[in-house]
Amino acid sequence: KNEVEQSPQNLTAQEGEFITINCSYSVGISALHWLQQHPGGGIVSLFMLSSGKKKHGRLIATINIQEKHSSLHITASHPRDSAVYICAAPLGSSNYKLTFGKGTLLTVNP
Amino acid sequence: DGGITQSPKYLFRKEGQNVTLSCEQNLNHDAMYWYRQDPGQGLRLIYYSQIVNDFQKGDIAEGYSVSREKKESFPLTVTSAQKNPTAFYLCASRRTGDLYEQYFGPGTRLTVT
Numbered sequence: 495k496n497e498v499e500q501s502p503q504n505l506t507a508q509e510g511e512f513i514t515i516n517c518s519y520s521v522g523i524s525a526l527h528w529l530q531q532h533p534g535g536g537i538v539s540l541f542m543l544s545s546g547k548k549k550h551g552r553l554i555a556t557i558n559i560q561e562k563h564s565s566l567h568i569t570a571s572h573p574r575d576s577a578v579y580i581c582a583a584p585l586g587s588s589n590y591k592l593t594f595g596k597g598t599l600l601t602v603n604p
Numbered sequence: 605d606g607g608i609t610q611s612p613k614y615l616f617r618k619e620g621q622n623v624t625l626s627c628e629q630n631l632n633h634d635a636m637y638w639y640r641q642d643p644g645q646g647l648r649l650i651y652y653s654q655i656v657n658d659f660q661k662g663d664i665a666e667g668y669s670v671s672r673e674k675k676e677s678f679p680l681t682v683t684s685a686q687k688n689p690t691a692f693y694l695c696a697s698r699r700t701g702d703l704y705e706q707y708f709g710p711g712t713r714l715t716v717t
Contacts, residue, residue, distance in 0.1 A: 542704075590698075
């Protein structure tokens with residue numbers, strides 16, 4: 495079965511801590527997506543990466559194609575980072591269709 | 605500004621009624637998608653369309669219908685045949701090609717009682 499698995503499901507941190515969220519997938523892919531969903535429900539695309547590492551501000555995403563694994567890191571976490579973080583990958587034959595992980599609920603306390 | 609709009613944000617309907625959710629984009633994207641999100645589950649694909657006048661069923665299409673008469677618009681109808689219609693519905697779009705991100709609308713929360 496094609497799957498995208500995330501861990502942990504829930505994560506609570508203190509402001510300033512380094513955060514890591516993990517994502518593993520079951521088959522080879524062209525690119526992996528990291529998304530952020532705030533309490534209001536809207537989803538924002540953070541990264542799409544096919545190899546190596548990408549950085550945007552305090553967010554870093556890495557992917558290991560051979561191990562079928564990706565991580566999202568947040569440095570110097572802040573309460574405004576509190577959100578659900580979702581990874582997604584095109585596991586089927588079409589790159590148009592994404593399979594989504596269940597998300598990681600991150601809460602950063604001041 | 606370019607983006608995706610969904611309306612309304614909250615929608616309430618009685619059981620047995622069909623309801624249509626709106627999705628409009630001005631990003632000039634060819635592909636559009638409808639997803640359903642339930643608590644504790646990942647987003648699930650209902651329907652997608654890669655081009656005007658063409659669409660394909662996703663993983664949970666039963667009880668839903670769509671149309672794609674214009675590039676900018678991809679309305680979703682939740683029919684009375686959908687057994688558990690109460691959910692958060694998200695529309696998305698992307699450019700044609702392998703390595704393009706999906707852009708999401710703000711979502712519509714549908715409650716059917």
